[in-house]
Amino acid sequence: MSCLLRANPHLKVVDVPHVAELCHRRGALVCIDSTLASPINQKPLTLGADVVLHSATKYIAGHHDVIAGCVSDSEALISRIRAWHHDLGGAISPD
Template sequence: MLLFQMAVHAGEKMGKNGLKDTDSIATPIVSGTTHWSKSSGDLIAFKEGRRHSFEYGRYGNPTMKVLEDKISALERAESTLVTSSGMNAIVATLLALVPPGAGHVVTTTECYSEARAFIRDKLSKMGIKVTFVELNDMETLKAVLDQGDVTLFYTDCPTNPHLKCIDIKLVAELCHRKGALVCIDSTLASTINQKPLTIGADIVVHSATKYIAGHHDVSSYTRSHVFS
């Protein structure tokens, strides 16, 4: 019951000193790209980090902030960033955390095909080492990690489309011993069935047009990656 209450109420402002006070039960959709301050003092406080507000759509949006806070609550995450597409979230995560010319990504032979293709075809052209392992071949994973240069491990759990699962807790333990991060695409589980951050993962990726939306009717502008 608590999980469902969080899904409904987490992140919601409901007129409580929000940027745009409202008594609407549903969070209003703020479509404007720019936001104003009531005074120069408020603007200065915002710029100095003493006042929370919004400035421009690229940096944040009140409606999207509610969604981000809601996903953070459901995932037990430190923060959430909503991006324009699922692949955007995956690409942004990989490019932000894996250094060109020095990074090493380990992924599984079975994971989302577009992510696998990006890792194989694009990251390798950036001087990033890529290694593929079978989903539950822990011995091979240990051998690769023993090289000491793995930056990040990435896979789906459950996998798309065959719904195979990996032991996230074990993988996280193995990777963290060698200083590698763990990123799990948890799209096909949703937060109802799995919370990777609570069992060792460092980053979680969702395509919110899938099960996390409930009815497969969310627009393509609401997908996310979640950070512990």
């Protein structure tokens, strides 16, 4: 089961602990795209999120001189994500 909450591009502030509680009650993982709130500003894993995504291209690198992103979570879930990455590839198909 998944729980989807979209805040971008409206830039609304989300009550992460509350969303995490609601999703966890239903057995869903909580994935937060924390691109606009860098790890300095917000640490969603400490607020109850299961997975955190960051676009390093935007705020972490700062100069738009890299194309990168990162996924943060427990080692067990990251291992599953890494396996999907190896199976599916790291880039979008040109087709």
